[in-house]
Structures are given as structure tokens and as C-alpha cells.
Amino acid sequence: MIRKALLDLRARAARRCGVFRLMALAPPALVHLWLTGAAAVPALLVAVSVALGWSFLFAELRGRGPLLAGLVPALLLVLFAPPEAALWQLALALSLALVMGELIFGGAGFGFLSTGALALAFLTFSFPGLALGMPGPMVLWAALPGGGLLLLSGLAPWRVVLAGGTAFAGLAALFWSLSPGLIGPVLFVLVFLAADPFAAPVSGPGHWVHGGLAG
Structure with missing residues (x-):
């Protein structure tokens, strides 16, 4: 009973954390959608559908409520994915990241990997011809309030x-040479990928080591 109570407590904390991270990513995702127009809509729909589909499937299997945390790596994948990436490639990379990096361990808050970083890694290593993009200046400005809140x-x-x-x-x-234009993208990667609270160590020294390796 104690173990179940602890698991429920951790699941509720993960749910709240996922909602906050989703709120932080919503403005840059909307700006990205506005800048790219209809071209980004199919990728966004596929990523969101895949994330929700796996979340609801594992929720049914475990008898728990679904978590929205899977939408965070979905939005990150859309922001970084190159335009030439096929929809099935995005779906495959996100599916592997969600299932292998999070859901088989019990869902958000129970794994030890950043599903966003894992999805991008699967995409680039599985399909070497694809080069990840970087969010543009307007997207980065839109991410500033949410990143600061996190x-x-x-x-x-x-x-x-x-x-x-x-x-x-x-x-x-x-x-x-350190180009000033890299500062924004690097900070975005560090805040939304490297500093993933579900994947980063819990101790202060661990934070320093983890961040140093990420940099």
C-alpha cells in the first residue's frame, strides 16, 4: 500500500510537471506554426497523435489516467525536425523514444532519459541524411518566458x-569562435532538453556533471 501511494504521488507530480513544461513550450510551438504555415501542420498532427496514442494505450494497460507529458517531446521534435523528414520517420522516432525511454518504465517521472533528446537522437542516427534544424529567433524569443518560468x-x-x-x-x-547567434539555440537546448527534470540527476553535484556533459 505504501509503495502504491508513493507511485501515485510521483505520478501526480509528473503530471503537474508535464503540464508546466507543455505550457512553456506552447508559445514557441505556436510561433513556429505561424512562421512555417501549413507546412508544419501535418508534422504537428502526427507527433501529437502518436504521443497521445501511446499515452492512452499504456494508461489502459496499467489502469491509470493518461499523462500529457508525452506532448512535450512531440513539440520538441516538431521544432527541431528538418522539413524534409517524412511523417513516418517522425512517428517512428517519437514512438521509440516514448516507449523505450519512458512508458516501459511506468511513464513520465519514472524513466531516466530525456524523451525529447531521445526522439531527436533516434531521428538523426536512424536516418543519417537528416540534419536537425534550430529554432529561429522569433521562436526563441517566444520560448523565453516559459524557459524563465521553468x-x-x-x-x-x-x-x-x-x-x-x-x-x-x-x-x-x-x-x-563563439558566435552570438548560437547563444539562444544553446540555451533553448539546455533548458528544454538537458534540464529535463525527468532525466536530470536529483543532486546538486549531479546537476553540474550532467550539465557539463550536455554542454
């Missing part, structure tokens, strides 16, 4: 972001 609320550990930014700046200074 940092202030602790849902994106600030140590991870600071360590990752420092590591990236150090490597850039050593091996290539």
Missing part, C-alpha cells in the same frame, strides 16, 4: 543550464 520554479535545474552553458562556451573558445 528555471524559477525549479522544473529546469539552473545548475544544469549554467554548467552546460559554461562548458559550451569553453569548448567554443578553444576550438572555434
Whole structure:
């Protein structure tokens, strides 16, 4: 009974966290949709349908309510996916990430991997001809309020972001010039991917190590 209570508590915390992360990603996703027009609609519909489909399937199998946390990697995949990526490639990459990185462990909050980063990794390594894109300036500006909210609320550990930014700046200074245009995309990646609260370590030292490796 105690174990079930702890699992339910963790599931509720994961549900709240997923809602906040989804709210933070909604503005940049809407701006991306506005900038790209109808071209991005099929990818968005496929990603959302896949995320909800797997979430409802595993919710039925486990007898729990579905979580909306799967929509977060779906939106991240749409933001980073190249225009030439086929819809089935997006669906496959997202399915593998959700099932293998999250749902088989019990859902959001029970795994140890960032499903957003995992989906992008599956997409690039499974289909080497595809090169990930980067959100444009307007999308990054739209992500600023939500990213700040995640940092202030602790849902994106600030140590991870600071360590990752420092590591990236150090490597850039050593091996290539640090372009100001990279600052926004790097911060976006660190806040929404590297600082995923479901995948980042829970301890302070772990945050520094995790962020440094991500950078």
C-alpha cells in the first residue's frame, strides 16, 4: 500500500510537471506554426497523435489516467525536425523514444532519459541524411518566458543550464569562435532538453556533471 501511494504521488507530480513544461513550450510551438504555415501542420498532427496514442494505450494497460507529458517531446521534435523528414520517420522516432525511454518504465517521472533528446537522437542516427534544424529567433524569443518560468520554479535545474552553458562556451573558445547567434539555440537546448527534470540527476553535484556533459 505504501509503495502504491508513493507511485501515485510521483505520478501526480509528473503530471503537474508535464503540464508546466507543455505550457512553456506552447508559445514557441505556436510561433513556429505561424512562421512555417501549413507546412508544419501535418508534422504537428502526427507527433501529437502518436504521443497521445501511446499515452492512452499504456494508461489502459496499467489502469491509470493518461499523462500529457508525452506532448512535450512531440513539440520538441516538431521544432527541431528538418522539413524534409517524412511523417513516418517522425512517428517512428517519437514512438521509440516514448516507449523505450519512458512508458516501459511506468511513464513520465519514472524513466531516466530525456524523451525529447531521445526522439531527436533516434531521428538523426536512424536516418543519417537528416540534419536537425534550430529554432529561429522569433521562436526563441517566444520560448523565453516559459524557459524563465521553468528555471524559477525549479522544473529546469539552473545548475544544469549554467554548467552546460559554461562548458559550451569553453569548448567554443578553444576550438572555434563563439558566435552570438548560437547563444539562444544553446540555451533553448539546455533548458528544454538537458534540464529535463525527468532525466536530470536529483543532486546538486549531479546537476553540474550532467550539465557539463550536455554542454
